[in-house]
Amino acid sequence: xxxxxxxxxxxxxxxxxxxxxxxxxxxxxxxxxxxxxxxxxxxxxxxxxxxxxxxxxxxxxxxxxxxxxxxxxxxxxxxxxxxxxxxxxxxxxxxxxxxxxxxxxxxxxxxxxxxxxxxxxxxxxxxxxxxxxxxxxxxxxxxxxxxxxxxxxxxxxxxxxxxxxxxxxxxxxxxxxxxxxxxxxxxxxxxxxxxxxxxxxxxxxxxxxxxxxxxxxxxxxxxxxxxxxxxxxxxxxxxxxxxxxxxxxxxxxxxxxxxxxxxxxxx
Numbered sequence: 001x002x003x004x005x006x007x008x009x010x011x012x013x014x015x016x017x018x019x020x021x022x023x024x025x026x027x028x029x030x031x032x033x034x035x036x037x038x039x040x041x042x043x044x045x046x047x048x049x050x051x052x053x054x055x056x057x058x059x060x061x062x063x064x065x066x067x068x069x070x071x072x073x074x075x076x077x078x079x080x081x082x083x084x085x086x087x088x089x090x091x092x093x094x095x096x097x098x099x100x101x102x103x104x105x106x107x108x109x110x111x112x113x114x115x116x117x118x119x120x121x122x123x124x125x126x127x128x129x130x131x132x133x134x135x136x137x138x139x140x141x142x143x144x145x146x147x148x149x150x151x152x153x154x155x156x157x158x159x160x161x162x163x164x165x166x167x168x169x170x171x172x173x174x175x176x177x178x179x180x181x182x183x184x185x186x187x188x189x190x191x192x193x194x195x196x197x198x199x200x201x202x203x204x205x206x207x208x209x210x211x212x213x214x215x216x217x218x219x220x221x222x223x224x225x226x227x228x229x230x231x232x233x234x235x236x237x238x239x240x241x242x243x244x245x246x247x248x249x250x251x252x253x254x255x256x257x258x259x260x261x262x263x264x265x266x267x
Contacts, residue, residue, distance in 0.1 A: 072118040075231070076266065077131060079258015082106035084138040089157040090247035096204055098158040103138040107161075110134050111256060114263075117173070125173035127189065132198075135163040135254065157248055160211060164199035169219045185225040193219035193237055208245075215243045215252060223260075231260040 084106045113131030120126055139159045171191040178186055195215035205211060221235030235256040244250040 071122070072116050074263045075115040075117065075260040076112075076263055077115045077129065077233075077258065077260045078112040079110070079233070079256060081109045081111050081133055081135060081254050081256045083109060083135040083163075083252065083254035084140055085159055085161075085243075086140045086142060086251045086253070087157070087159050087244075088142045088249045089155055090143075090249065092157050092247050094156045094204075094208075096158070097154050097156060100141050100144055100155050101139070102141060102144070103161075104140040105138040106255065107136045107138045109136045111167075111258070113167075115260060125175070125187075127169075127171040127173055129167070129169040129171065131167045131169075133163075133165045133167055133195070133254075135165070135252075137161050137163065137252070137254075157210070158202065158204055159250065160199075160201060160205060162199065163197065163252075165195040165197055165215070167193055167195045169193040171219060171221075173223075183227045187223040187225065189219070189221045189223060189235070191219050193217045210244050210248060212243050212245060216240050217252070221256075228262070229265075233258060233260060 084104070111131050111133040113129065115127055115129045117125070117127045137159075139161050141155060141159075144155060169191055171189040174188045174190075175181065176186040176188055193216070195217065197211060197213050197215070200206075201209070201211050217237045217239050219235060219237050221233055223231055223233045225231045233256070237252075237254045237256070239251040239253055242249045243252045
């Protein structure tokens with residue numbers, strides 16, 4: 001009899017504790033859900049309304065933009081480039097020593113791409129140019145170490161003489177009034193040019209990631225338009241900063257020359 005009573009009491013205590021645990025768990029869940037709902041309402045009130053307002057204004061603004069490409073001329077552009085690097089290694093040091101072959105010359109490469117010409121507000125001529133460039137650069141070391149008569153010129157930095165870049169230029173065009181401008185037109189162009197390095201680096205330069213990814217340069221040039229049959233161009237690009245990271249200072253300069261033909265005349 002006593003054992004049955006003890007067992008019954010134990011069962012009642014276990015059942016009560018289980019019910020209490022379930023109720024406390026449900027209460028915890030309810031409080032968590034309430035907190036989550038409050039946080040969601042707070043985010044919607046504080047961030048949702050401003051974001052919706054900004055999205056509406058942005059949509060309205062973009063709806064007013066008129067992308068008019070009917071008065072634009074698209075050209076295929078191609079030609080050669082001649083490039084040189086002027087290098088000052090400064091106090092750069094590395095465990096490697098390279099024999100320097102001085103190449104104070106502009107070496108030949110090639111380039112090609114697309115160009116779009118138009119007039120801003122039907123008055124100001126401009127051009128947007130997108131090209132791929134393969135540079136084989138001369139390497140002009142301004143500072144060379146020597147140990148005569150045992151060792152000739154050497155350096156702790158080895159410049160990359162092969163570069164592949166994607167170049168984007170925004171140019172303003174100025175008509176030069178010479179000859180018969182109804183048939184032959186000369187233009188002076190100027191603007192910024194941004195090169196994105198697409199090629200990798202040699203293993204030695206990868207150690208310290210010596211070459212920058214972006215090159216900003218000034219783009220100047222002369223162009224001759226022969227009655228819209230074709231356009232001959234001669235452009236020069238001057239580096240505005242070092243294409244290598246400190247303490248190495250490297251200026252990349254190049255000449256581009258070639259021809260442009262309207263895409264509509266070919267296709």
